[in-house]
Amino acid sequence: MSNVRVRFAPSPTGGLHLGGVRTVLYNYLFARQNKGSFILRIEDTDQNRYVEGAEDYIYNALSWCGLEPDESPRHGGQYGPYRQSERKESYRRYAEKLVQEGHAYYAFDTPAELEQMRNELRTDENPNPQYDHRVRGKMRNSLSLSAKETEELLQKDTPHVIRIRMPEKDKVSFTDMIRGEVSFETGLVDDKVLLKADGMPTYHLAVVVDDHLMEISHAFRGEEWLPSAPVHILLWRYLFGEDKMPQWAHLPLILGPTGKLSKREAMKYGFPVFAMNWKDPATGELTEGFRERGFLPQAFVNLLAMLGWNDGSEQEIFTLQELVEKFNIDHVHKGGAKFDFEKAKWFNHEWIKKLPASHYLPEVKAQLQQRGLHVEEDGQLERIVTLVKERCSLLTDFYDNSYFFFRAPAEYDTAAVLPKWNAEKRNFFHEFLKETESITEWNSAFLENAFKQLAAVHGIKPGELQLPFRIMLVGGKFGPGVFDIADILGQKETAARIGSALIQFK
């Protein structure tokens, strides 16, 4: 193991969306590539947002994708605990240390007072007044109050938070692995809360403390975190030293068709956003997942990897192993990527074709049975799946492409047959029916040969007979090659279907 340690730190709020999985993926690839560790840390410090079952969901989703963490609340590790709520005590210490050193301060403002401040300061020019160095002198905090007043308030257990004291005039900059040099004026950043009144840290404090304690070396996160980077950098500077700070990589956002990718928008356009189905235990609301939509995990991981990264070549289909080998942070794109469901389906289609049927036979079988088809034998199903997989983009497409193997047609597309139907053709099929009884070798090539020879005897072009044959077997103009269908159906079933069809064709 190298000293490369990366982490994914989701808050258990339910579901795991595309952007989240891609962040995990890049973390994972980077860790594996450098023979380092991939850590799953749970950010459950916001009681209001914590959702029952959400943590299990994250494990299941990662496991489905094949992105198993090395360390986590469940996998254990030397740097535990891996849930923030279980690390509560340590955060206060660091916050107090910052106060003592003058980098942070106690703030006693009530929510109502904050609201009042914002209302008073709000103008058209400044729609979102911040609690910053220009404002903090007018608020109730240990900077504006005397030491004695502050002490009294603390003695009386007055609810308070700890805020970072952003320098009035300073410049913070860092080198992002993807974007290069990024810099901020500290005077324009507000005094973020570090420790909440309930004693829980905010993300800002927690991420810095935990990254330090867990010896994180590289940190990948979404671009939405870029604006708070100066706060984190300052915290590193004050607490542990900037030289110990992990290297940052802010990943481009994944966008929806008209803007930010949201559950709501995805639903509107009919595609999933979550890795797997998520049912909110509180509301009962079900959000569809890629897995249930019929995606293979290999395809899901592949398409996500390509959303913002490429290896510089024209290759698009990668196994996870290949991604580990070829992933390269320099090739991660800076701009946000719009998610295209059509292309996502193409990836899945490629993977369905690429993988042997055995890889997804159980899923397909379960789906067929769920929809009322009786699958008698796995061997036959495997032949069917192998035959029709190239026409399926999603695992759920297998039903439409194979149900006719399990069920004789209830109706026939007679409009496609009858206009050209005549006594000779009927005759042909009667004879073909008889001939099939004595066919010794029941396979596609042999059948086709017999069919064509007999057609020649009757002086009919085989093409003119193939469509009626198809309709006899499956009922309509669809499905794979007719002789392949007959092959799988077997002699008995094929004969039965021809027989029933001949009664119908008048």
Place this chain on the structure above:
RNA sequence: GCCGCGUUCGUCUAAGGGUUAGGACACCACCCUUUCACGGUGGUGAUACGGGUUCGAAUCCCGUACGCGGUACCA
């Protein structure tokens, strides 16, 4: 408003000073196939705009426009 990040075919992207700006998805046409797909061949289609720098700019610099993100005791 302020701050930050971004901008190559409709979409994902390649090209890191010199290419007829390449590929993939989607779309269209043809071929294959007397179903539909798969496959094959070809086609439509892009450097946001304006200034520089340079013999030469999609590429470097500045400005503008547009998009996105942030601006919570949420992450």
